[in-house]
Amino acid sequence: MVQGRKVYVVGVGMSKFIKPRGLVDYPEFALEAAVKALNDAGLSYDKVDFAACGYVFGDSTSGQRVLYQLGMTQIPIINVNNNCSTGSTALYQARAAIAAGNAECALALGFERMKRGFITEAFPDRTYPLDHVQAVITDERSWDKNTGNAPQIFGQAGIGYMERYGATEKHLAQIAEKNHRHSAKNPYSQFRDIYTLEQIQNSPKVYGPLTKLQCCPTSDGAGCAIVASEEFVLKHGLMDQAVEICAQSMATDSPKMLGKENIEWAGADMTRKASQEAYFKAGISAEDVQIVELHDCFSANELVTYDALGLVPEGQAHKLIDSGDNTYGGKYVVNPSGGLISKGHPLGATGLAQCTELVWQLRGWTGERQVPNANYALQHNVGLGGAVVITIYKKANKKQSAPKTAYNPAVEARAITKEDFALAASQKANRAEYMDSVGVAKL
Template identity: 65%
Template structure:
């Protein structure tokens, strides 16, 4: 094993668009442009500082990443397209972090976007093996298959099994949804910001088993961008006051538990999360008890329920006790999904992980006003995709030994606080951050 010591990595700029219903009116280069420009403005750099780009998306042709990024400048840097199901955005982030920590680059951009179709996710290709066919076959043998959306069945069955084994109820899953919808009212980028009562959530149309419509994430259009840099880059560009350290990060894929058992919780990928979380906490030298805020992949309320266990937020089988104690919302032990999570915020697959990162960065900077988590030391991110990949990331606000000279707060530089107000960008914003080495204006005249 190499004795080479990895460098530290920091998030220095973030930006997202509002997540919206799939509308077919705004094309992916436009939403990528908005997110990327916001991240560059946040970091107070131009595209010329970016040495590599990782672009995540699931629904699109090959090299959409290049087409989206070229408008920022054709500087001939590597642009790498990423597809890892629902964990695509965090996979782009994972690769960007690795690139910086290995010393390959000083400043890297992770982008993600999605233009989706209305309705539940479905396979695009019907002439080849489905990548989750073994999961579907195992589910068929375990609990059978219905006409409901497959993902709702996979996660819904996991929730049912958790209830059967440990004494949780369908009401606990509904409470998760109520909590996340309530949180979303204070999050300006959410697709849905309405608050619902527990009774409204329980009485909304049934999708599968215990899951009602208001407990399922919607399909969405949207984009997110995160800029990762080395410590040298942070100091040289005087960004100590806003840089957020990636303390530890791990990606895990499925273990044999997925197929060796007929366990619905494992069919939903729980062991990927367990492995990634264990790795992260071991690397960081802390436990889940040290975390105050979590952005968790609640594609369905049932997945949030089983993930409390897998992340180690509670003892095995006691996730519902966290809910009953009020320990997953403000005033409790943890605040889970202050953004409203995927259930309210929306789930444009390639952007989801980057939006989670963005919220945690804003929280650690202390920008979140009426949804700010108090006394914040560590923030945890969880993003999972069936097929499979789970990415768990731990962040903190670093204590630099050397502080830069007094600098303008990024919110003053931007002219507003993006954590509490969702604004678009204008042409002046765009021109401020595009490449000055190779004219993007020339490029954009042709795009």
Template identity: 50%
Template sequence: MAANVVVAGVGMLPFVKPGTSPSYDEMGAAAARLALDDAGIDYRLVEQAYAGWVYGDSTAGQAALYRVGLSGIPIINVNNNCSTGSTALYLARQAIASGAAECVIAVGFEQMTPGALDTVFKDRPSPLADFLAIADRKFGDLTAVPMALRLFGGAGHEYQERYGARTETFAAVRAKASRHAEHNDKAIFRTPISVEDVMASPSIFLNVTRLQCCPPTCGGAAAVLCSEAFARRHGIDTAIRIRAQAMTTDTNRTFDGDSLIRAVGADMTRKAAESVYEAAGLGPSDVDLVELHDCFTTNEIITYEGLGLCGEGEAERFVTDGDNTYGGAVVTNPSGGLLSKGHPLGATGLGQCAEIVSQLRGQAGLRQVDGARIGLQHNLGLGGACVVTLYERV
């Protein structure tokens, strides 16, 4: 496979509350047009498309992209829970790197409903049944607790038991996210809040308060990828590239020992990150910024260690020393992350991509990470899948 894949263009819509957005097909089409405009090319040059969404009927990708053009290209619909957007990106990159295509678009969108995520098809086994059983064995029957909260809340509780992390440390992650989002016009929550505000919000489950949970939102995002040769022929800037990428799923270890930290993907994250660092010939200390999957504050804490940003059991010190923000070791979620930006499932991974590309181009305005050259993306889906992508500016 080719060593480098160029990110030719990105596009992202502001994430908004359910019930206030355009329809999913309109959002997908709008995001795709933004990415094409950013790349400076016409849709007729795109050879393949990967469309990511979680909640909707089949061929939703066609419904979105038919609004952009009826070119007859392959449109592949992707659904991988919360890692859907980055899974579409992964497939698009593979198509370019393998030589199967020279120009591909990945688009993600989600039209969500208010409230916590729930099972849609209740007449068949849930894909998350084995994961949820771990939480039930630990805490008893938790059917009244939303499924994602059972797992991520339980994982945070396990982390506290194991390493003694204070609840205030998790709250500090949310406060940091709010400060980062203040200057992001695409984030749904842009008002800075304090650790005290987070702690005072209603308790939801174990150590998790309402402000430590990402909001369900609607939105769309897209990326156009191409080969270096295609970029040169069409006058596209080749400065932003995907240097390495890995996708992992669960192993037997996920279900051994009833660990909720493992159940929410810590091992998948670690394996994907290690693979990416090895392929890129870089390490965590080379990374300038990270967009990671902070669906709950608990997962951000766990993911610091999975990505190698700090050692095992050292996440609390990483937070208290300010190594997760501007002026520290690595800026995590300069966009405000899922906690402040919102989490429209199919669009999230491509929204992360758009933020990193903006940062590496030096176009992030007041939230710009100085001298950003290496960006790392982490997108996680329960059930499970994890995609880690390393971008570079050359």
């Protein structure tokens, strides 16, 4: 498989994930993430020659609406919608542009402004993209019209794993307990409360074994990454803070998703394929990874994904939990950020928030939630319908870098200032006309 040129992440940033109350609009929090990423890299928007913007709920060209605030520089801007894997799909596009030699510095941005409650069909007057999965579940089990679609699909995958391999409802609750505990040390998390196992088990039932505290919340927020070629990194003196994307792979569903095995209904097989390809490209195995940001939209998906990623032999995901090898002091630290369950899940932003956390971890910036002696980090971002992106990162330089900003953004979630914006915005493009017509997000 041809990898193309080396690609490095040189800047990351995100907004704090918040409850979806409509108090802040997407141009504001998406701009915040982009400015933070550019400030982190010490670059202005003039250096960016390609951008991919991901969001699920929004009108076309919302990416342009955000980035025009930094300058109308006429670069290509692509808008991406790939369900919950949208953020990583934007990163995939940006990395591919660099690897192919079509850009030297690219920006991947993900953002989402959501509604409260379960996600429902946005366009009920046309074919539902997951109607085939819904039909299979209806035939093989049952479909509850009064419950959200995602809890049923992922919940059934967890039920299948328990039925086949002997995992229990307690194991699902233990996953949620871990992730809520991890999020207490992440200033960007929507929820930072720690819950006991009993509190998680006794919270309201959502579907099957899944309780409310085992399900990700809907959220508003944004994440951003700046990626660049090796030539660009060396030219701008960024190697000390650069993190290499040493492998990335995307896959879609196999026919297993349409079979009778409910473990497969949430797309586990595409995770198997993409992770195997990524390990091959990187020249490593799962044994070499220390940190994992895993798409835990529900605790059931974290359970089945341990297996699909090859972190354990087939059928032994619950043994990883029993051994404590999914948290600090164990073999892997899975979701040091708190994961989707506690950090939140603004669909388009999630993949780039995962990237941000892993870059901070490999730089050694994350303070109390730091994973010690980390060399490789694995990112798993999945969307039903379906697509999964697996990305493997490694530190480019063993030298310890320090933040270019006046504070450490990995341990403190500050708002951007006018000075931050001025450093990030285009220094060449005349922004006055655009700023006068639509305004720039409040600073």
